[in-house]
Amino acid sequence: MSEEQKKILEQQLWNIANTLRGKMDADEFRDYILGFIFYKYLSEKMEAFANALEDDLVYSEVTDEEILEAVKEASIEELGYFLKPDELFHNIAKKGVQKEDNFILEDLEKILTNIEQTTMGSASEDDFIHLFEDLDLTSTKLGKSTNARNQVVAQVLSHLDNIDFNVADRNRDILGDAYEYLIGQFAAGAGKKAGEFYTPQQVSKILAKLVTVGKTRLKSVYDPTCGSGSLLLRVATEVEDVTNFYGQELNRTTYNLARMNMIMHDVHYAKFDIKQDDTLEHPQHLDKRFEAIVANPPFSAKWSANKLFLDDDRFSQYGKLAPSSKADFAFVQHMIHQLDDNGTMAIVLPHGVLFRGSAEGHIRKYLIENRNYLDAVIGLPANIFYGTSIPTCVLVFKKCREDSEHILFIDASNDFEKAKNQNYLTDKHVEKIIGTYANRKALNKYSYLAKMSEVKENDYNLNISRYVDTFEEEEPIDIDSVCTQLKDIDTEIANNDQTIKQYCDELGIATPF
Structure with a gap:
């Protein structure tokens, strides 16, 4: 798809989203527009799959019960779900714009329920159950009366029906890219709430590239605070293949979004395992170790810091817990526990983790002095995240470091472009960071390879300015x-x-x- 075609598609999608704009907050109408797009995807995927099962089969016209049963069995096995011909998106969208008999809300609600029910008892059940629970077609936010709500929904479906996402072409991911575009747009308009489900694309790119340096395939990738799943999917674009995707997300709506995002990007239901719960308090994948781990956890979030966690294998060896008011290092400890011996993890954190004392200082020292897991510290520009303007950093950890005598410090805080409300990184900025990390270069006023003895002399304070001299001398x-x-x-x-x-x-x- 050319850049011009991509822009036209993005404009079409944004115009459709604007149908719901003004009726509800950005994070609320996000659930509707993305839910409808997901239904369209499932429908078109179903139709393309069924048509390919037999020559000259036109699935939308099939009425024979035996054929339908055979298609259902094959579809649930391969796709994980099933839709009958009269449940296809196009048929409902077409009915919604008829002059008469155009009420579709009840039909639509029944179809979305049926999609989930067809997965019951199958291997895909956990990946589809309650996926549409946030798509409330009875909400008065869609319209005060039933007819008003029906009209709005019918309008949205009709607009979407006119867009060809070319789902049958496996070499193109127009729908997945469109979905990502809308997620990003909603994040930009959702203020502070955006941080719950979306990491800016260029930051995702940095994390993904860091954990895949020197690799073409990954056995597994894990994100303990996966949001919409975009970061997991970003990692997959940096290698030829990822065998399995794992993630956990606290927010129920965002958890549903992550599962939809996986399916929309053609990740087979058997290849991903996304769970919904509090990762620190109730981890769901503790029995597994991962080759790549990426995360953008909520900055300085609160957690229980219950003393019982001192007996938890994730935290017990450190002797201290991260403070209840700042869970940053608790996420680090959790991720390190799940990191495989040949793995790499990259996590975005607020700058305070580099120098704060007390329990955090103790944990930081243990990670460096006792374990020697810290591979690099990368300072990012301020005001590049949705909902916060604070400067952030990326910490890279490895259990088996190639260069165990040094920690690489990169100060990329001054490399950015200014937008209207935010700063942003260009591909050139990203490549400079990754190139410096991969080659472990010491560049004047940008990066520095610090000996372990230097870090010890600084009492394990990782403040980047202690290592990378960015001072510019003034003219005499x-x-x-x-x-x-x-x-x-x-x-x-x-x-x-x-x-x-x-x-x-x-x-x-x-x-x-």
């Missing part, structure tokens, strides 16, 4: 020249005063000085 001042300039200015002032006095005398008025 010529005092004699400045004195001469001041004398010339004094002379000019005196001459001007004399001229003004002459004019005042001629006019017969008092001088102003």
Whole structure:
């Protein structure tokens, strides 16, 4: 798809989203528009799959029960779900714009329920159950009356029906890219709430590239705070294949979004395992170890810091827990526990983790001195995340480090472009960070390879300015020249005063000085 085609598609999608704009908050109408797009995807995927099962089969016209049963069995096995011909998106969208008999809300609600029910008892059940629970077709936010709600929904479905996402072409991911575009747009308009489900694309790219340096395939990738799943999917674009995707998300709505996102990007239901729960309090994948781990956890979130966690294998070896008011290092400890011996993890955190003392200082020292897992510290620009303007950093950890004698520090805080409300990173900025990390380069005023002894001398304070000197010397001042300039200015002032006095005398008025 060309850039021009992509822009046209994005504009079409945004115009459709604007149908719901003004009726509800950005994070609310997000659930509707993305839910409808997901239904369209499932429908078109179902139709393309069924048509390919037999020559000359036109699935939308099939009425034979035996054929339908055979298609259902094959579809649930391969796709994980099933839709009958009269449940296809196009048929419902078409009915919604008829002049008569155009009420579709009940039909639509029944179809969405049926999609989930067809997965019951199958291997895909956990990946589809309650996927549409946030798509409330009875909400008065869609319209005060039933007819008003029906009209709005019908309008949205009709607009979507006119967009060809070309689902049958496995080499193109137009729908997945469109979905990602809308998620990003909603994040930009959702303020602080956006951080719950979306990491800016360029930051995702940095994390994904960091954990895949030198690799073409991954056995597994894990995100303990996966949001919409975009970061997991970003990792997959950096390698030829990822065998399995794992994630956990606390927010129920965002958890549903993540599962939809996986399916929309053609990740087979057997290849991903996304769970919904509090990762620190109730981890769901503790029995597994992962080759790549990425995360953008909520900055300085609160957690229980219950003393019982001192007996938890994730935290017990450190002797101290992260403070209840700042869970940043609790996420680090959790991720390190799940990191495989040949793995790499990259996590975005607020700058405070680099230098805060007490329990955090103790944990930081243990990770460096006792374990020697910290591979790199990367400082990012301020104001690049939705909902917060604070500067952030990326910490990279490895259990088996190639360069165990040094920690690489990169100060990329001054490399950014300015937008209207936010700063952003370009591909050039990203490649500079990754190139510096991969080659472990020491670049003047940008990066530095610190010996472990230096970090120890700094009492394990990782503040980047202690290691990367970005001080710019000012031009030396010529005092004699400045004195001469001041004398010339004094002379000019005196001459001007004399001229003004002459004019005042001629006019017969008092001088102003």
